[in-house]
Amino acid sequence: MAxxxxxxxxxxxxLNGALPGTVQGFxxxxxxxxxxxVHAVAEYLRDDPSHDFQFLNSISAVDYVEYFDLVYHLTSLxxxxxxxxxxxxxxxDELNVPSVYRVWRGADFQEREIWDLMGIxxxxxxxxxxxxLWEGFEGHPLRKDFL
Amino acid sequence: MTIRTEPVTVxxxxxxxxxxxxxxxxxxxxxxxxxxxxPVFGYLHRGSEKLAEERxxxxxxxxxxxxxxxxxxxxxxxxCLAVEKLLEVEPPPRAKYLRTLTAELQRIASHLIAVxxxxxxxxxxxxxxxxxxxxxxxxLDLFEMLCGARVTVSYMRPGGxxxxxxxxxxxxxxxxxxxxxxxxxxxxQLLLENEIxxxxxxxxxxxxxxxxINCSVSGPxxxxxxxxxxxxxxxxxxxxxxxxxxxxxxxxxDNYDRFWVRMQEIxxxxxxxxxxxxxxxxxxxxxxxxxxxxxxxxxxxxxRVEASKGELAFYLVSDGGISPYRCKIRSPSLINLTxxxxxxxxxxxxxxIVSLGSIDINMGEVDR
Numbered sequence: 001m002a003x004x005x006x007x008x009x010x011x012x013x014x015l016n017g018a019l020p021g022t023v024q025g026f027x028x029x030x031x032x033x034x035x036x037x038v039h040a041v042a043e044y045l046r047d048d049p050s051h052d053f054q055f056l057n058s059i060s061a062v063d064y065v066e067y068f069d070l071v072y073h074l075t076s077l078x079x080x081x082x083x084x085x086x087x088x089x090x091x092x093d094e095l096n097v098p099s100v101y102r103v104w105r106g107a108d109f110q111e112r113e114i115w116d117l118m119g120i121x122x123x124x125x126x127x128x129x130x131x132x133l134w135e136g137f138e139g140h141p142l143r144k145d146f147l
Numbered sequence: 148m149t150i151r152t153e154p155v156t157v158x159x160x161x162x163x164x165x166x167x168x169x170x171x172x173x174x175x176x177x178x179x180x181x182x183x184x185x186p187v188f189g190y191l192h193r194g195s196e197k198l199a200e201e202r203x204x205x206x207x208x209x210x211x212x213x214x215x216x217x218x219x220x221x222x223x224x225x226x227c228l229a230v231e232k233l234l235e236v237e238p239p240p241r242a243k244y245l246r247t248l249t250a251e252l253q254r255i256a257s258h259l260i261a262v263x264x265x266x267x268x269x270x271x272x273x274x275x276x277x278x279x280x281x282x283x284x285x286x287l288d289l290f291e292m293l294c295g296a297r298v299t300v301s302y303m304r305p306g307g308x309x310x311x312x313x314x315x316x317x318x319x320x321x322x323x324x325x326x327x328x329x330x331x332x333x334x335x336q337l338l339l340e341n342e343i344x345x346x347x348x349x350x351x352x353x354x355x356x357x358x359x360i361n362c363s364v365s366g367p368x369x370x371x372x373x374x375x376x377x378x379x380x381x382x383x384x385x386x387x388x389x390x391x392x393x394x395x396x397x398x399x400x401d402n403y404d405r406f407w408v409r410m411q412e413i414x415x416x417x418x419x420x421x422x423x424x425x426x427x428x429x430x431x432x433x434x435x436x437x438x439x440x441x442x443x444x445x446x447x448x449x450x451r452v453e454a455s456k457g458e459l460a461f462y463l464v465s466d467g468g469i470s471p472y473r474c475k476i477r478s479p480s481l482i483n484l485t486x487x488x489x490x491x492x493x494x495x496x497x498x499x500i501v502s503l504g505s506i507d508i509n510m511g512e513v514d515r
Contacts, residue, residue, distance in 0.1 A: 054361065055360055055363060058363075060473070105485060106361065131188050132189040
């Protein structure tokens with residue numbers, strides 16, 4: 001029994017209906033949402049009964065030099081479906097994205113890891129400290145310009 | 148007369164023998180009760196994700212061995228599945244069976260360690276651990292026949308496995324299965340309904356299903372809380388759609404259930420191994436892929452497996468070059484630790500190490 005992958009188009013349609021102005025773009029598998037609305041999108045995807053994504057598989061950050069992509073992989077254990085949404089943040093310094101800690105507690109260590117290794121801060125995370133490296137370490141080693 | 152207590156903060160680890168590696172946790176006690184927990188990570192951080200960006204796709208396999216070093220076969224499998232998704236190729240059937248078979252043997256070995264140490268931490272010093280290591284050694288010997296290494300196997304490759312099993316492997320596997328049946332029965336007789344074990348673990352640190360899901364917990368810990376979720380069933384990879392097995396589910400999510408689920412999973416893994424032996428056919432074991440792989444630029448893949456600790460996934464992004472542009476490792480051990488607060492706060496000092504042992508973490512995977 002394979003899981004159903006919710007397409008970017010379907011997610012974008014649903015988000016446009018419920019939270020107008022949050023969708024920045026989509027392709028076959030992925031929808032990009034406004035960085036400032038991440039928390040609202042997360043809450044909607046978790047609580048809306050037709051989506052019901054209670055399980056956050058992972059948050060990954062990818063450094064594309066001009067911008068960073070945050071990738072959220074979700075699973076619904078009841079609807080037997082998966083979905084992916086991304087957040088694109090431009091720039092290198094002072095990057096801030098709302099935390100989804102209050103929506104999915106599983107984001108706790110993953111958001112801290114992204115701050116530590118990629119240098120993206122999550123607003124609203126109660127313990128936004130480095131996780132692998134020590135406080136006072138200079139730079140964020142997973143960035144492409146860290147050599 | 149009431150006795151006044153004061154909170155005391157105690158540091159446990161990273162060189163503590165019972166923290167399963169270099170795990171460190173700062174615990175605040177009020178008398179015997181735990182009131183605050185703060186895990187501290189990073190003592191085994193080697194930057195595997197950064198290292199993967201410097202190596203070509205096949206070389207990264209050696210890094211995956213060193214994540215959860217008690218289940219390297221399954222790590223290899225997760226990574227190879229991700230690369231195969233990137234390349235849109237599928238390994239030949241014999242390779243699929245060999246992968247399923249070795250992954251299940253590895254799961255048995257990993258669960259034996261988990262159970263052995265769990266009971267050791269309860270105070271059953273030595274005996275159960277030696278029982279489980281006795282059987283684990285045999286599995287490692289089988290791996291040595293396959294690929295020459297016992298722990299850092301690097302046996303699988305994108306598009307198959309590194310080499311077919313040698314002729315001696317099959318009779319050795321049969322001998323192991325025969326002996327292990329007896330050894331497992333011996334262990335179960337000793338542990339499964341052991342009164343001391345039950346009194347010490349039943350009802351201790353139960354994790355409700357909603358908490359487990361919200362904390363993104365996976366694997367035996369999630370199933371012990373009563374959730375029927377196994378990626379081998381939900382999203383069958385390799386030969387898992389060809390074999391029959393059950394998913395053992397706990398009911399209370401307490402320490403006993405987490406132990407019990409692992410013991411039952413060993414039986415299911417044995418079932419899968421037997422079916423693989425019966426179904427495997429001669430044939431090719433590796434696709435003829437170029438030595439240096441170059442997936443199409445802009446492609447990305449999320450390859451996941453049900454590892455012995457939970458959902459292990461590799462998120463790979465390709466820029467058309469010879470090494471992954473990004474290789475994110477979703478490690479079950481790190482994310483399962485999110486429940487540590489729910490697991491420990493409010494419980495007693497004496498149960499702390501046992502509860503920690505019941506989630507079965509591996510620091511190689513937590514810190515990466």
